[in-house]
Amino acid sequence: MTSSLRPDHADTLRDRGLRVTRQRVAVMSALAGAPHSGADTVLARVRADVGRVSHQAVYDVLNALTDKGIVNRIQPAGSVARYELRVGDNHHHLVCRRCGVVTDVDCAVGAAPCLEPQDLRVHAPGFVLDEAEVIYWGICDPCTHDSRNTDQEEA
Amino acid sequence: MTSSLRPDHADTLRDRGLRVTRQRVAVMSALAGAPHSGADTVLARVRADVGRVSHQAVYDVLNALTDKGIVNRIQPAGSVARYELRVGDNHHHLVCRRCGVVTDVDCAVGAAPCLEPQDLRVHAPGFVLDEAEVIYWGICDPCTHDSRNTDQEEA
DNA sequence: AACGTTGTTTTGACTCATTCCAGAATAGGT
DNA sequence: ACCTATTCTGGAATGAGTCAAAACAACGTT
Numbered sequence: 001m002t003s004s005l006r007p008d009h010a011d012t013l014r015d016r017g018l019r020v021t022r023q024r025v026a027v028m029s030a031l032a033g034a035p036h037s038g039a040d041t042v043l044a045r046v047r048a049d050v051g052r053v054s055h056q057a058v059y060d061v062l063n064a065l066t067d068k069g070i071v072n073r074i075q076p077a078g079s080v081a082r083y084e085l086r087v088g089d090n091h092h093h094l095v096c097r098r099c100g101v102v103t104d105v106d107c108a109v110g111a112a113p114c115l116e117p118q119d120l121r122v123h124a125p126g127f128v129l130d131e132a133e134v135i136y137w138g139i140c141d142p143c144t145h146d147s148r149n150t151d152q153e154e155a
Numbered sequence: 156m157t158s159s160l161r162p163d164h165a166d167t168l169r170d171r172g173l174r175v176t177r178q179r180v181a182v183m184s185a186l187a188g189a190p191h192s193g194a195d196t197v198l199a200r201v202r203a204d205v206g207r208v209s210h211q212a213v214y215d216v217l218n219a220l221t222d223k224g225i226v227n228r229i230q231p232a233g234s235v236a237r238y239e240l241r242v243g244d245n246h247h248h249l250v251c252r253r254c255g256v257v258t259d260v261d262c263a264v265g266a267a268p269c270l271e272p273q274d275l276r277v278h279a280p281g282f283v284l285d286e287a288e289v290i291y292w293g294i295c296d297p298c299t300h301d302s303r304n305t306d307q308e309e310a
Numbered sequence: 311a312a313c314g315t316t317g318t319t320t321t322g323a324c325t326c327a328t329t330c331c332a333g334a335a336t337a338g339g340t
Numbered sequence: 341a342c343c344t345a346t347t348c349t350g351g352a353a354t355g356a357g358t359c360a361a362a363a364c365a366a367c368g369t370t
Contacts, residue, residue: 019337019338019346019347021336021337021346021347021348023347023348038327039327053349054348055328055350056328056329056348056349056350056351057347057348057349059329060347060348064347073232075230075231075232077228077229077230077236078230080328081328096282103282105279124249124258124260124296125296126295126296126297126299127251127258127295128294128299129292129293130292131291131292131293132291132292133289133290133291134288134290135287135289136284136286136287137285137287137288138283138285138286140279140281142281144281144283173317174316174317174318174365174366175367176317176319176365176366194356195356207320208319208320209319209321210357211320211357214356214357215318215319235355235357236356236357312369312370313368313369313370314367314369314370315366315367315368316365316367317364317365317366317367318363318365318366319362319363320361320362320363320364321361323358323359323360324357324359324360325356325357325358326358327355327356327357328353328355329352329353330354331350331351331352332349333348334347334348334349334350335347335348335349336345337344337345337346337347338345339342339343339345340342340344
C-alpha cells in the first residue's frame with residue numbers, strides 16, 4: 001500500500017530481466033493488495049500510490065509482467081481482464097456469475113489428476129501443454145441472498 | 156450446411172421455449188458445422204446459409220441460446236468469445252497460445268475428481284457452484300513446427 | 311385463413327476495454 | 341555523468357459487443 005520501492009518486487013523484476021520502475025513496483029503492490037483487479041482498478045490504486053500515471057503505462061506494465069510470468073491474467077467470460085501476482089501454487093478460481101467476484105481456490109485434489117498432460121496426448125497428439133486453467137462458475141454467498149445485481153470486484 | 160429448417164434444432168428451440176426462426180436454426184447449424192466459432196464466423200456462415208442477417212441478430216441469438224443452455228460460450232483470454240452447441244458430456248478445451256485453435260478434450264478421469272463441488276465448500280462457504288470450466292493451454296502440433304504466427308480458428 | 315399479441319430482427323449509433331502511434335522522458339550499464 | 345535502450349505520455353484508433361426504437365415474423369386464438 002505504501003509507495004516506497006518494495007525490495008521484493010524490485011528483485012522479482014530484476015530477476016526476470018526487467019528494469020525496476022516506480023510504476024512497475026506500484027502495479028505489483030496494487031495487485032498484492034487487491035488480487036483479481038481489472039486494469040482500471042490497478043490504475044486507480046497505482047495513482048493513489050505514486051501519483052500521475054497514464055493508463056497506457058498500466059497496460060504496458062501488466063502486459064510486460066504477464067509476458068515474464070510475474071503476473072497472471074485471467075479473463076472470465078463477460079468480465080474485463082483480471083490480474084493477480086502469479087504464485088507457484090496450483091490454485092484456481094471461483095467466479096460469481098452475478099457479481100463477477102473472483103475468489104481463489106486451491107485445487108482440492110493435490111495432484112489434480114484430471115489435469116495431467118499425458119491424458120491429453122491421445123486426444124491431441126503433438127500438443128505441448130503448459131498450463132491447466134480451471135474456472136468454477138456459480139453464485140457467491142452474498143448474491144444468493146441479495147436480489148440486487150451488484151457488480152463488485154473483490155470478495 | 157443446407158438452409159432448410161432442421162427439425163432437431165427446431166425441436167430443441169421449442170423445448171426451451173424459444174420461437175423457431177430461420178436465424179436461430181441457422182446459428183445452430185453453423186455451430187454444428189464449425190464448433191468453437193467466434194461471432195464473426197457464425198455471422199459469415201449464417202449469411203452464407205440464409206442470406207441477409209444483421210450482426211446484432213447473431214449476437215442476440217447467441218445470447219439467447221446461451222441463456223437457455225443450448226449453446227456454450229467459452230472465452231479464452233486473448234480471444235473473442237467462442238461458441239459451441241452444448242452437449243451433455245463433460246468435455247473441456249485445449250487452446251493453442253499461438254494460433255488460438257480450440258480443440259475438444261474429454262475429461263480424462265471420468266468423474267473429474269478435482270471438480271467436485273464439495274471440495275469448494277470449505278474455501279468459499281455458501282458459493283453455489285454450477286459448472287467447472289477447464290482450459291488447457293499450450294502450443295498445438297502445427298504451431299510447434301511452423302514458425303509463422305498464424306491465427307486460424309478451427310483445427 | 312385472417313388477426314393480434316408478443317417475441318425477434320433490423321438498423322444505426324454507441325460504449326468501453328484495450329491497443330497503436332510517435333515523440334518525450336527515464337533507467338541503468340559503462 | 342553519459343549514452344542508448346526501454347518505457348512513459350497523450351491522443352487517437354480499433355473492434356467486440358450492446359442499446360434503443362421501429363419493422364417484422366412466429367404462433368395461439370378466433
